[in-house]
Amino acid sequence: MTDPRRATPRTDVVLADPRLRAAADRVGRQLVKQAVRTALDRCRAGEIAPEEVVDEACRHVPAVATSLRDVVNATGVLVHTNLGRAPLSKSAVDAMVMAAGSTNIECDLATGRRASRGRSAIQALKSAVPQAAAVHVVNNGAAALALTACALASGRAIVVARGELVEIGNGFRIPELLESVGANLREVGTTNRVHLRDYAEAIDERTGFVLKVHPSNFVVRGFTSSVSIEELATLPALVIADTGSGLLHPHPRLPDEPSASSALTAGADLVTASGDKLLGGPQCGLVLGRQDLVERLRSFPLARAMRVDKLTLAALEATIVGPPPPVAVALSATSRGLMARAEALAEQLAHMIEVSVVATSAAVGGGGAPGVTLPSAAVALSADLASPLRIGQPSVMGRVSGDRLLIDLFGVPPEKDELIVRAIAGACRSRRTA
Numbered sequence: 399m400t401d402p403r404r405a406t407p408r409t410d411v412v413l414a415d416p417r418l419r420a421a422a423d424r425v426g427r428q429l430v431k432q433a434v435r436t437a438l439d440r441c442r443a444g445e446i447a448p449e450e451v452v453d454e455a456c457r458h459v460p461a462v463a464t465s466l467r468d469v470v471n472a473t474g475v476l477v478h479t480n481l482g483r484a485p486l487s488k489s490a491v492d493a494m495v496m497a498a499g500s501t502n503i504e505c506d507l508a509t510g511r512r513a514s515r516g517r518s519a520i521q522a523l524k525s526a527v528p529q530a531a532a533v534h535v536v537n538n539g540a541a542a543l544a545l546t547a548c549a550l551a552s553g554r555a556i557v558v559a560r561g562e563l564v565e566i567g568n569g570f571r572i573p574e575l576l577e578s579v580g581a582n583l584r585e586v587g588t589t590n591r592v593h594l595r596d597y598a599e600a601i602d603e604r605t606g607f608v609l610k611v612h613p614s615n616f617v618v619r620g621f622t623s624s625v626s627i628e629e630l631a632t633l634p635a636l637v638i639a640d641t642g643s644g645l646l647h648p649h650p651r652l653p654d655e656p657s658a659s660s661a662l663t664a665g666a667d668l669v670t671a672s673g674d675k676l677l678g679g680p681q682c683g684l685v686l687g688r689q690d691l692v693e694r695l696r697s698f699p700l701a702r703a704m705r706v707d708k709l710t711l712a713a714l715e716a717t718i719v720g721p722p723p724p725v726a727v728a729l730s731a732t733s734r735g736l737m738a739r740a741e742a743l744a745e746q747l748a749h750m751i752e753v754s755v756v757a758t759s760a761a762v763g764g765g766g767a768p769g770v771t772l773p774s775a776a777v778a779l780s781a782d783l784a785s786p787l788r789i790g791q792p793s794v795m796g797r798v799s800g801d802r803l804l805i806d807l808f809g810v811p812p813e814k815d816e817l818i819v820r821a822i823a824g825a826c827r828s829r830r831t832a
């Protein structure tokens with residue numbers, strides 16, 4: 399018998415296989431060559447037979463030409479920054495795919511003339527938030543705030559409470575952002591308390607605006623006081639509210655989370671927010687409010703450097719006018735419904751692995767609704783499955799708690815439950831063969 403390792407096929411012969419040629423048309427030759435190399439190495443090592451090389455190479459070709467992977471967010475953190483924040487709705491994805499080609503982003507098809515960019519997404523936002531006379535969209539929440547500070551307070555002072563000098567995450571600090579665009583901070587109050595008179599005393603002819611920042615990732619308890627937008631609106635200065643999470647309207651489950659409509663009704667001149675937190679849309683920053691102020695922002699030179707692309711505008715519009723996005727759907731889940739799903743999952747898994755069902759507490763995460771816990775349910779597995787599940791296909795990211803891995807269903811759309819069962823079955827197999 400000949401040694402199968404000596405019969406290892408040549409690279410060019412493998413690459414000529416029709417299935418791998420089709421794969422190269424899909425994701426490019428480079429990734430296919432890599433997959434073939436991996437398969438040939440296994441063949442030379444005697445791990446697979448020569449006639450299995452093409453099958454094996456096909457298995458190693460990624461589905462898309464990016465190393466980013468589809469991840470099932472079973473962490474129990476709904477808006478998870480490390481997992482790309484809000485997952486988009488199907489209608490937002492469809493809109494993005496359509497807009498990926500040439501599209502009439504700045505063109506009126508009726509006349510063939512130039513038209514204002516993103517007008518339909520802006521119109522959708524204005525219809526959703528009638529309190530906003532005008533809307534502008536930029537790249538993210540930080541850009542919305544930076545543009546506002548630049549256009550309205552460069553070389554001037556921003557009056558802000560000490561307790562609202564927030565660090566959002568990954569070292570992003572709102573006070574540093576404001577100072578970096580040439581605004582001076584006029585801090586008022588103490589860490590735990592601020593009063594209307596503190597603001598009133600700080601306002602003078604150098605004031606650009608008063609800023610109200612939502613402490614979106616922490617809570618202060620005890621001897622505290624802050625000043626509402628209603629009260630700030632009585633001061634002789636512009637009031638800008640950085641609401642953060644991007645709720646357009648109050649949410650019954652998140653009573654302390656400010657919304658664009660409530661902040662504008664309360665008297666804010668402008669509201670800034672993120673599009674990819676609780677709004678559930680693509681990464682972008684929203685500025686909503688007074689027509690004249692939005693116009694000043696829009697025509698400010700820096701606005702061009704923060705311009706959103708057509709994909710974002712398409713996804714944003716579809717998020718607003720389309721069916722509720724996954725974040726909104728998840729927020730309406732009941733603990734009973736989640737528990738029933740966890741039990742169904744456990745039943746399907748019981749024959750292959752030790753599994754139990756546990757009640758858990760999920761969180762909004764990602765800069766929204768701090769301190770709010772949402773009753774949820776998870777299946778609990780052995781913690782040594784965390785790694786195989788993470789690197790599996792699809793990747794499932796749970797939460798390790800002690801010696802258990804919790805697969806929390808709060809952020810998982812029900813239609814992905816089946817995928818989780820398959821991923822766990824795959825992880826069990828890889829653990830057995832390891």
Ligand SMILES: *Cc1c(COP(=O)(O)O)cnc(C)c1O
Pocket residue numbers: 538539540541543566611612613614640641642643671672673682683764765766
């Ligand atoms: C998240 C957040 C920001 C920053 O928004 P990005 O979209 O992350 O740039 C600013 N302010 C508040 C209050 C936030 O919660």
